[in-house]
Amino acid sequence: xxxxxxxxxxCRVGQGSPMGELMRRYWLPALATDEIGEPDAPPVxxxxxGEDLVAFRDTxxxxxxxxxxxxxRRVSLWLGRNEENGLRCVYHGWKFDVAGTCVDQxxxxxxxxxxxxxTAYPAIELGGIVWTxxxxxxxxxxxxxxxxxxxxxxxxxxxxxxxxxxxxxxxxGGIDTSHAPIMHRALKVNASQPGIGPSTPFxxxxxxxxxxxxxxxxxxxxxxRPLGDEGTYVRAYHFVMPFTQIRPSQFTRGGRTPADxxxxxxxxxxxxxxxxxxMVWNWHYSFGEEPLSEAERSMTGGGNSAEDVGVNxxxxxxxxxxWLIDRAAQKTETFTGILGINTQDHAVQESMGRIVDRSRExxxxxxxxxxxxRQLLLKAIETVEDGGxxxxxxxxxxxxxxxxxxxxxxxxxxxxxxxxxxxxxxPVG
Numbered sequence: 001x002x003x004x005x006x007x008x009x010x011c012r013v014g015q016g017s018p019m020g021e022l023m024r025r026y027w028l029p030a031l032a033t034d035e036i037g038e039p040d041a042p043p044v045x046x047x048x049x050g051e052d053l054v055a056f057r058d059t060x061x062x063x064x065x066x067x068x069x070x071x072x073r074r075v076s077l078w079l080g081r082n083e084e085n086g087l088r089c090v091y092h093g094w095k096f097d098v099a100g101t102c103v104d105q106x107x108x109x110x111x112x113x114x115x116x117x118x119t120a121y122p123a124i125e126l127g128g129i130v131w132t133x134x135x136x137x138x139x140x141x142x143x144x145x146x147x148x149x150x151x152x153x154x155x156x157x158x159x160x161x162x163x164x165x166x167x168x169x170x171x172x173g174g175i176d177t178s179h180a181p182i183m184h185r186a187l188k189v190n191a192s193q194p195g196i197g198p199s200t201p202f203x204x205x206x207x208x209x210x211x212x213x214x215x216x217x218x219x220x221x222x223x224x225r226p227l228g229d230e231g232t233y234v235r236a237y238h239f240v241m242p243f244t245q246i247r248p249s250q251f252t253r254g255g256r257t258p259a260d261x262x263x264x265x266x267x268x269x270x271x272x273x274x275x276x277x278x279m280v281w282n283w284h285y286s287f288g289e290e291p292l293s294e295a296e297r298s299m300t301g302g303g304n305s306a307e308d309v310g311v312n313x314x315x316x317x318x319x320x321x322x323w324l325i326d327r328a329a330q331k332t333e334t335f336t337g338i339l340g341i342n343t344q345d346h347a348v349q350e351s352m353g354r355i356v357d358r359s360r361e362x363x364x365x366x367x368x369x370x371x372x373x374r375q376l377l378l379k380a381i382e383t384v385e386d387g388g389x390x391x392x393x394x395x396x397x398x399x400x401x402x403x404x405x406x407x408x409x410x411x412x413x414x415x416x417x418x419x420x421x422x423x424x425x426x427p428v429g
Contacts, residue, residue: 002358002374010377011166011355013272014050018381023049024135025384025393026242027144029269029281030065030123031055031130032158040082048134050274054078055123055130056098059085064098065132067119071102096120128158129281141393146244147401148267148285156285157297162313163270163346166355167243167278171270173349174245175373177223177235178208178366183344185335194341195334201225201233201406208235210368213414217241217397218376220422221369222413227406234413235404236421239373241380241392243270248404249284263288264296265402276354279313282342287401308340315343323347 002010013020030046036057037044043056045068052068054077068076070089077096081088086103088095093106094113100120102113121132122140127149133140148156163170173179181202186195196202205225212221222236238246249266269281286292310316317324323338323346330337338344363371380390403420407413414421 001361004359007358010168022384027131029129030132033125033128045078047273056082056087062098063123065121065123071118142395145398148283154291158283160281161309163278163280165350167270167272169349169356170278172370173345174268175369184341191333193333205233212372217392231408237402238400240397246402248402317343319350
């Protein structure tokens with residue numbers, strides 16, 4: 001368990017907080033490219049790390065991400081006019097370009113625009129996402145070229161949903177492999193609700209032994225489950241600092257060799273909105289020649305469809321309506337009685353409260369990956385405070401893939417799967 005002081009360090013992300021300063025050393029997913037519209041379209045509100053921001057695409061197509069409030073009288077620039085390569089406040093006509101420079105002041109007979117600047121963050125478009133960097137310019141890392149950002153659009157699907165709790169407990173749920181075949185299982189074959197089937201090796205396997213190997217991007221980890229005479233089921237993942245999980249999403253074609261698996265991978269970003277909320281990005285992609293099918297594209301990841309999300313990316317099944325838990329379905333269809341795997345995750349994580357008190361936990365060996373993530377993040381805070389570069393700010397995660405396999409018992413899983421998982425990065429301690 002953590003002390004209350006350590007818990008505060010991990011959870012608070014505002015400007016000047018230790019975790020907030022760490023988070024600002026990475027590129028952050030801000031919004032989807034298609035949300036920002038055409039040049040001179042209306043601006044879009046976003047909130048990241050406790051900061052209220054607006055994004056807009058200017059006349060030439062450049063994306064700007066600015067502090068939401070005009071430095072004149074603090075009016076929201078979301079009300080503003082997006083025109084002629086700038087966002088103009090409707091109150092007094094002060095106008096700002098994508099770099100945050102004031103370029104016009106309609107109410108001033110003698111302009112002093114050259115003296116006025118609003119906070120602006122660099123933005124890039126990559127893989128259907130607008131990313132922003134909120135840290136020191138001299139520490140800006142390489143662009144976030146996860147493999148899913150490099151495949152054709154037909155090969156990927158991306159969505160996001162608001163989770164009403166601190167980012168850390170959401171992340172910890174995502175990287176916890178031991179809960180998945182328990183909480184997410186369907187109770188019978190062909191259940192009426194999404195779930196991990198009882199015939200899958202994920203459910204049939206025994207409780208996992210966890211292996212966690214630190215790398216320069218975070219760590220790779222695997223849950224290793226005995227399957228009796230069948231061998232061993234190995235489900236291998238990656239945690240990329242500070243909030244990314246890459247997870248297996250292969251759909252078996254009936255065999256056990258790499259050629260028998262559908263070459264798809266999924267993942268999540270748990271991006272802090274503020275101390276009490278986060279935005280969960282879900283992505284799923286095919287790295288082979290075959291694009292995602294329509295059925296795969298219709299799912300936003302984790303057994304939830306696009307229709308499950310309402311206004312402001314809030315779940316239709318949420319804490320206010322108790323996630324629409326169905327006690328009858330809990331007895332006969334799924335382990336939780338909550339529709340949708342992602343919603344199941346959010347329900348248990350939100351049920352802990354906005355920020356869970358980790359000083360009251362009782363952890364075990366199955367929490368090895370969670371413990372390792374906490375340690376890496378606390379160490380990264382110290383690294384940034386000492387002027388260094390934290391893990392995950394390089395480019396070694398670009399080619400990572402997450403893989404699951406059934407292997408003969410006693411097989412060295414890492415040597416067998418390493419070329420598929422991670423051909424470049426090596427353990428660093």
